[in-house]
Amino acid sequence: MPLSFANPGIYKVKSINGGRTVSKRLTDMGLRIGSVLQVVSSDSFGPIIVQINSTRLALGKGIARKIIVEGAG
Numbered sequence: 001m002p003l004s005f006a007n008p009g010i011y012k013v014k015s016i017n018g019g020r021t022v023s024k025r026l027t028d029m030g031l032r033i034g035s036v037l038q039v040v041s042s043d044s045f046g047p048i049i050v051q052i053n054s055t056r057l058a059l060g061k062g063i064a065r066k067i068i069v070e071g072a073g
Contacts, residue, residue: 003048004064008039011069018066026067029057036072 003011013035016023030052031037040056041049047058059067 001069002065003039003050003059003067003069004042004061006039006042006048006069008042010036010038010072012036012072013067014070015068016066017068018063022063022066026063030055031057031067037069 013031013033015033016026016031018026026032031050035052038051039048040051047060048064050057050059
């Protein structure tokens with residue numbers, strides 16, 4: 001499921017559907033395939049806020065659609 005559809009909770013990154021630029025940018029921010037992240041906030045208006053380890057990131061809906069996640073439980 002795309003990260004943009006995820007409710008608050010714990011997820012594992014399954015794939016990143018984007019070009020080299022998108023993949024590199026996300027990797028530089030610490031978001032890699034296999035990373036476990038927590039969706040902190042996913043309001044329908046505004047960015048999706050995720051936490052990876054002790055870092056929080058605000059991701060726009062467009063980039064969040066390119067990140068495919070699965071439940072980490």
